[in-house]
Structure formats: C-alpha cells, structure tokens
Amino acid sequence: MNPIPSSRDSGSSLQARLKATCATCNLRELCVPGGVSPHDLDQLDTLVATRRRVRRGEALFRAGDGFDSLYAVRSGFFKTRLTSEDGRDQVTGFQMPGELLGLDGIATEVHSVDAVALQDSEVCTIPFTDLERISAAFSPLQRHFHKVMSREIVREHGVMLLLGTMRAEERLAAFLLNLSQRLRARGYSASEFVLRMTREEIGSFLGLKLETVSRAFSRFQEDGVLEVSNKNIRILDFQALRNLVGVDRGGGQ
Numbered sequence: 634m635n636p637i638p639s640s641r642d643s644g645s646s647l648q649a650r651l652k653a654t655c656a657t658c659n660l661r662e663l664c665v666p667g668g669v670s671p672h673d674l675d676q677l678d679t680l681v682a683t684r685r686r687v688r689r690g691e692a693l694f695r696a697g698d699g700f701d702s703l704y705a706v707r708s709g710f711f712k713t714r715l716t717s718e719d720g721r722d723q724v725t726g727f728q729m730p731g732e733l734l735g736l737d738g739i740a741t742e743v744h745s746v747d748a749v750a751l752q753d754s755e756v757c758t759i760p761f762t763d764l765e766r767i768s769a770a771f772s773p774l775q776r777h778f779h780k781v782m783s784r785e786i787v788r789e790h791g792v793m794l795l796l797g798t799m800r801a802e803e804r805l806a807a808f809l810l811n812l813s814q815r816l817r818a819r820g821y822s823a824s825e826f827v828l829r830m831t832r833e834e835i836g837s838f839l840g841l842k843l844e845t846v847s848r849a850f851s852r853f854q855e856d857g858v859l860e861v862s863n864k865n866i867r868i869l870d871f872q873a874l875r876n877l878v879g880v881d882r883g884g885g886q
Contacts, residue, residue: 693748700738709754710829713746724837751829796840804839805849806877828864
C-alpha cells in the first residue's frame with residue numbers, strides 16, 4: 634500500500650505542477666506561434682498567471698461576469714451556452730485541449746455565454762491586459778492571436794451554414810467530421826473517440842431535437858458508417874460522412 638503523502642510532499646507536488654510551462658506543454662504547437670525562440674517562450678510563460686481546475690458541471694465563467702482573462706484549455710472538455718429569457722439553454726460550441734475560452738468578452742468586457750466543464754478539466758488563465766502588452770511588442774504572438782480569432786469567426790459561420798441549409802444527417806456528419814479533425818490535430822485517434830457531450834447537447838448545438846439526433850446515429854450505425862456504443866464512437870466510413878456534407882476527398886482520414 635502506498636504511504637499517505639505528508640503535507641510537505643503534497644506542497645512539493647503542487648509546486649511542481651504549477652511549474653509546468655508552455656515550454657514543456659504537449660499542446661504548445663496549438664497554443665503558441667511556431668518559430669518562437671527560448672527567450673520569447675519565457676515571455677509567453679509569464680502570461681499564464683495561474684492554472685485553474687474546473688470540475689465537471691462547474692462553470693469557468695457565466696454570462697454577465699466581467700471579462701479580464703482568456704483561458705487555454707489544458708485538459709478536459711467544455712461547452713459554451715446561452716440561456717434564453719424563458720430558461721432554455723442553447724449550446725454554442727464545444728472546446729477541447731489547445732483551444733481558447735473567453736473570446737466572447739473582449740468587445741464588451743462582459744461575458745455573453747456560460748462556459749461549463751463537461752468533465753474534470755484544467756485551464757491556463759491568461760490575463761488579457763498582459764496579453765495585449767506582450768503581443769504589442771511580440772508580432773508572432775499578435776499574428777497568432779489574430780489567427781485564433783479568425784478561426785473562431787470561420788467556425789461560427791460554419792455553424793450558421795449547418796443550421797441554415799443542412800438536413801439532420803448532414804448536420805451530424807459535419808459535426809463528427811469536425812470533431813474528428815480537431816482530435817487528430819491534438820494527437821488523438823481520428824476514428825475512435827468518446828463523446829464528452831450528451832446527445833441532447835449535440836442536438837442543442839445543431840438545432841435538432843434529441844430524438845432526431847438519436848435516429849441519425851442509429852441510421853449511421855445501420856448503414857455501417859459508425860459503430861456506436863453509448864458515448865463511444867468508431868467511424869467506419871469517412872467517405873460516407875464526407876459525401877453527406879458535399880466534401881469529396883478520397884483516401885485516408
């Protein structure tokens with residue numbers, strides 16, 4: 634049996650975790666610009682004020698909270714949501730390791746959405762005033778930040794296309810392909826993964842009822858496109874998904 638750690642051991646362990654920097658983070662290529670020198674990377678390390686753990690179901694921030702920081706997801710999974718006046722929730726996005734939360738607060742200095750952890754997660758807190766100060770003197774970081782913001786705009790336009798023109802199965806196919814691509818970029822399997830969100834949350838994001846999402850999953854399984862076991866997904870036929878959304882690329886994943 635392992636001995637119970639002393640308070641001194643626990644303190645040392647916590648200190649060691651907090652010393653983990655951008656230089657040693659396996660998400661570095663996703664979060665910081667390429668070609669950064671060791672000296673510049675030290676500057677980027679100073680941006681991370683704290684690392685914060687958020688338990689499943691807890692909010693990192695809520696709509697109406699004052700904006701002062703961006704958050705880089707280090708581990709775990711989040712959803713962002715809006716709540717209507719009658720109390721209904723609308724999921725606006727899902728964020729995974731290497732992606733930023735909090736961009737919604739830049740314009741008005743107030744958050745417009747809730748960011749809720751879908752599993753126990755950890756984020757790097759980046760004070761926005763410090764980010765502005767360092768990026769003004771460090772052009773690679775400024776360009777990288779602009780790319781991140783542009784990517785969010787493109788993703789938002791993609792969601793508008795989903796909701797405006799696609800049938801239910803096309804929406805789900807596009808969602809699964811997007812999720813697969815993002816996971817692959819982080820070194821995870823593109824074809825086998827666990828859905829961290831519920832089918833109801835997927836439906837809220839895609840503008841579909843729960844029953845419609847479930848029927849689409851069942852149809853994909855019957856057609857041999859997916860293998861589904863609860864939240865475990867295995868994509869068997871990428872080309873079939875691509876065909877549904879009008880992306881005709883042959884070969885591989």
